[in-house]
Amino acid sequence: MGTAPPSTRDHLLAVGLERLRSTGYTATGVKEVLDLAKVPKGSFYHYFPSKEEFAVEVFHLYAKGEAERWERVLGDRKVAPLKRLRRYFEELISVFGQRGEISGCLVGNLSLEVADHSPRLRSELKGVFAVWQKSVADVLREAAERGDLAKATDPDALAGFLLNSYEGSLIRMKAEKSDRPLENFLHFAFDVLLKK
Numbered sequence: 001m002g003t004a005p006p007s008t009r010d011h012l013l014a015v016g017l018e019r020l021r022s023t024g025y026t027a028t029g030v031k032e033v034l035d036l037a038k039v040p041k042g043s044f045y046h047y048f049p050s051k052e053e054f055a056v057e058v059f060h061l062y063a064k065g066e067a068e069r070w071e072r073v074l075g076d077r078k079v080a081p082l083k084r085l086r087r088y089f090e091e092l093i094s095v096f097g098q099r100g101e102i103s104g105c106l107v108g109n110l111s112l113e114v115a116d117h118s119p120r121l122r123s124e125l126k127g128v129f130a131v132w133q134k135s136v137a138d139v140l141r142e143a144a145e146r147g148d149l150a151k152a153t154d155p156d157a158l159a160g161f162l163l164n165s166y167e168g169s170l171i172r173m174k175a176e177k178s179d180r181p182l183e184n185f186l187h188f189a190f191d192v193l194l195k196k
Contacts, residue, residue, distance in 0.1 A: 166185055
């Protein structure tokens, strides 16, 4: 038995996610999304009161997919915590790095583009960063409990540092059109900072 086709709302969100990731918030127009989705204008405003609210919903869709990645990779308790964490960042780099289908992370890209102008989107971004940092901190806490990290390690601060370093590496990757900054991040994070 086949699955039901996506609802108009879900279809608009999927098209919106692809456009936001490839062209950014400012360059993504409602008309363009409607044309790509082959949906009449009235349908858009039936589901979303504004472009900003549409972007919030698209961002929720993206964040849900990334949360599933965290759970799948970071939640695999059969693998040692720091090994899981390295695998996680390696997977992120393969997806969002220079050789990825669409380079860059939507959380970082939107932060750079709209955080100064949209309190609504800034609040969403801040929330996702907080949940993301907690998921990384939980793995670091587990590593410290196992003795793989110094007991005095502050998992929350270290998780924040790792995410900030990763996001900064993505920005530099875009400027240089090279994965070298991301490779540098992996090396210093895992072969230096987190090395036992």
